[in-house]
Amino acid sequence: MGGEVMEALIARALGGDVRAIAKLISLVENESSYTDTIMKAIYPRSGRAHVVGVTGSPGAGKSTLVDKLVLTLRDKGLKVGVVAVDPSSPFTGGAILGDRLRMQRHSTDPNVFIRSMGTRGSLGGIARATFEAALILDACGYDVVFIETVGVGQSEVDIVRVSDTVCLVLVPGMGDSIQLMKAGIMEIADIFVVNKADREGVNRLVTEVEMVLDMSIPKEAAWRPPVHKTVAETGEGVAELAESLKAHRNFIKSSSSGRDRAYRRLEWEVEEILRREIAKVVEDRLREVLSDPAVLEDLYARRRDPYTLAGEILCEIFNSNSENCGRDKR
Amino acid sequence: MGGEVMEALIARALGGDVRAIAKLISLVENESSYTDTIMKAIYPRSGRAHVVGVTGSPGAGKSTLVDKLVLTLRDKGLKVGVVAVDPSSPFTGGAILGDRLRMQRHSTDPNVFIRSMGTRGSLGGIARATFEAALILDACGYDVVFIETVGVGQSEVDIVRVSDTVCLVLVPGMGDSIQLMKAGIMEIADIFVVNKADREGVNRLVTEVEMVLDMSIPKEAAWRPPVHKTVAETGEGVAELAESLKAHRNFIKSSSSGRDRAYRRLEWEVEEILRREIAKVVEDRLREVLSDPAVLEDLYARRRDPYTLAGEILCEIFNSNSENCGRDKR
Numbered sequence: 001m002g003g004e005v006m007e008a009l010i011a012r013a014l015g016g017d018v019r020a021i022a023k024l025i026s027l028v029e030n031e032s033s034y035t036d037t038i039m040k041a042i043y044p045r046s047g048r049a050h051v052v053g054v055t056g057s058p059g060a061g062k063s064t065l066v067d068k069l070v071l072t073l074r075d076k077g078l079k080v081g082v083v084a085v086d087p088s089s090p091f092t093g094g095a096i097l098g099d100r101l102r103m104q105r106h107s108t109d110p111n112v113f114i115r116s117m118g119t120r121g122s123l124g125g126i127a128r129a130t131f132e133a134a135l136i137l138d139a140c141g142y143d144v145v146f147i148e149t150v151g152v153g154q155s156e157v158d159i160v161r162v163s164d165t166v167c168l169v170l171v172p173g174m175g176d177s178i179q180l181m182k183a184g185i186m187e188i189a190d191i192f193v194v195n196k197a198d199r200e201g202v203n204r205l206v207t208e209v210e211m212v213l214d215m216s217i218p219k220e221a222a223w224r225p226p227v228h229k230t231v232a233e234t235g236e237g238v239a240e241l242a243e244s245l246k247a248h249r250n251f252i253k254s255s256s257s258g259r260d261r262a263y264r265r266l267e268w269e270v271e272e273i274l275r276r277e278i279a280k281v282v283e284d285r286l287r288e289v290l291s292d293p294a295v296l297e298d299l300y301a302r303r304r305d306p307y308t309l310a311g312e313i314l315c316e317i318f319n320s321n322s323e324n325c326g327r328d329k330r
Numbered sequence: 331m332g333g334e335v336m337e338a339l340i341a342r343a344l345g346g347d348v349r350a351i352a353k354l355i356s357l358v359e360n361e362s363s364y365t366d367t368i369m370k371a372i373y374p375r376s377g378r379a380h381v382v383g384v385t386g387s388p389g390a391g392k393s394t395l396v397d398k399l400v401l402t403l404r405d406k407g408l409k410v411g412v413v414a415v416d417p418s419s420p421f422t423g424g425a426i427l428g429d430r431l432r433m434q435r436h437s438t439d440p441n442v443f444i445r446s447m448g449t450r451g452s453l454g455g456i457a458r459a460t461f462e463a464a465l466i467l468d469a470c471g472y473d474v475v476f477i478e479t480v481g482v483g484q485s486e487v488d489i490v491r492v493s494d495t496v497c498l499v500l501v502p503g504m505g506d507s508i509q510l511m512k513a514g515i516m517e518i519a520d521i522f523v524v525n526k527a528d529r530e531g532v533n534r535l536v537t538e539v540e541m542v543l544d545m546s547i548p549k550e551a552a553w554r555p556p557v558h559k560t561v562a563e564t565g566e567g568v569a570e571l572a573e574s575l576k577a578h579r580n581f582i583k584s585s586s587s588g589r590d591r592a593y594r595r596l597e598w599e600v601e602e603i604l605r606r607e608i609a610k611v612v613e614d615r616l617r618e619v620l621s622d623p624a625v626l627e628d629l630y631a632r633r634r635d636p637y638t639l640a641g642e643i644l645c646e647i648f649n650s651n652s653e654n655c656g657r658d659k660r
Contacts, residue, residue, distance in 0.1 A: 286601055
């Protein structure tokens with residue numbers, strides 16, 4: 001693809017062309033060499049959307065809930081994007097199937113964009129690609145972008161961390177509250193949702209969550225996460241949840257904590273970009289070094305050790321006067 | 331710690347001092363600045379132990395099985411090390427508890443060394459620390475080193491991949507065979523164990539595994555993974571499994587596939603060392619850059635973008651005439 005073709009593609013995407021947007025997200029997801037160009041063009045136009053992370057155990061009804069939220073926000077005339085991620089599955093099959101089904105539901109609505117992210121590459125890579133997809137949707141005019149994870153765990157925490165608002169979905173009868181406290185995800189939730197609230201044990205779960213919040217949120221905190229009851233299937237409680245999302249958005253916009261969060265996100269992003277670029281350099285150099293069969297033979301025979309070899313490669317990659325190189329030379 | 335103190339510590343460990351060995355493993359696990367020194371001293375003395383990875387679903391009875399294998403190998407007069415890893419839990423609580431219980435059982439035996447690895451840092455970090463702990467035990471005179479994971483998943487695949495022999499433990503009635511084929515772990519198993527073989531469904535599971543092997547292992551393959559039935563609780567089948575481990579060890583020693591596997595492991599190790607060292611350099615430099623509040627302010631206000639900033643940092647870190655830097659300067 002030539003530079004002009006890419007410029008035209010980006011311009012079409014920024015103008016709202018759905019196919020161009022999908023193409024940009026694919027290029028970024030596949031870590032194409034255009035990622036840098038795309039993101040440099042996208043970034044200055046981003047920062048307007050409300051990015052909402054939705055996480056919780058498998059089976060908690062997250063995708064149904066997001067679907068209903070999408071309908072609610074569409075009724076208000078907002079453009080909505082959804083990025084669904086399944087970092088735990090090595091296959092995109094499930095995600096793609098879900099994607100298709102959901103696409104059908106919204107296929108007549110050009111103001112809803114739904115995208116599933118696969119799990120090529122590292123977990124860090126998915127988190128980054130998800131965030132970049134959200135930035136692209138943001139810059140291309142979507143007012144609210146949902147980032148929806150399939151499971152809950154460290155990788156999901158990393159993924160939703162880039163959201164303005166993190167929504168944690170629980171269901172009664174799954175021993176969730178204890179599990180989630182262990183996973184450290186309760187600390188990052190801005191809004192709690194107890195879904196399937198027509199089931200037994202709802203009130204007990206709500207009480208448990210409130211108790212945990214009593215213990216963990218200081219009384220003087222500017223935002224205490226609300227706990228919503230919803231029945232995603234019927235839409236019960238979804239309108240109130242949508243209001244709550246908006247309230248949290250207003251809160252972070254008007255408080256310093258929103259800027260602090262954006263700062264952490266930016267730090268993380270710069271670090272991820274650096275990590276990716278450096279990994280490329282390392283892999284290239286390593287492939288080169290190891291293409292000499294004598295290198296592995298020497299390591300295998302213990303005539304040389306991997307630590308010394310790595311030190312030598314570092315010296316070559318980095319400025320030879322860098323501290324790191326000096327240390328490995330001693 | 332001075333260089334001489336460290337040298338003395340390493341010498342004591344290589345001489346078989348259990349406390350010194352434990353100390354070295356702790357230093358490596360915590361990514362202390364001595365890691366490089368320790369591993370450079372350890373490496374030339376390693377390569378003699380048989381490293382056996384044991385993985386499988388939680389509840390498959392892996393730790394009981396490993397315990398029984400330890401007893402069997404001790405009866406043969408071998409020194410045995412065990413490194414237990416739980417990458418899925420953010421807490422080492424469970425692992426430490428299990429560790430204590432198991433330590434008690436073997437506490438009277440100085441020729442058994444058991445160690446649990448926590449989950450500080452990244453998954454790659456755990457895999458590396460686990461491998462380094464196994465190398466330390468290897469160099470310090472342990473004949474067989476078990477690497478035991480708590481669950482089964484991509485991270486466990488990474489962890490056991492560094493073993494000479496990978497042992498996959500299944501149990502009847504858990505729908506394991508299908509799950510494991512999905513997780514891609516059957517491809518890396520050298521020996522299958524159907525544990526809790528006193529349960530219903532044993533023979534069906536054995537048949538299922540054999541069928542998968544029929545489909546995936548070429549007829550002319552030099553090693554077809556055997557499928558063992560064990561009851562770890564009673565020790566039934568454990569002696570045969572121990573024989574099988576030894577047979578696989580002899581096979582890899584006498585065939586080119588063993589060397590190929592060691593080569594892949596060395597490649598992976600050099601890459602992990604590089605990744606770790608470079609991450610340190612990146613984090614240091616990033617912290618420095620971001621200590622100027624104007625940098626984040628500019629990014630937040632969209633006056634600058636993270637991609638351009640990352641490009642600038644790369645130019646500083648790398649030799650300015652490197653290809654990478656040139657690309658980011660254009």
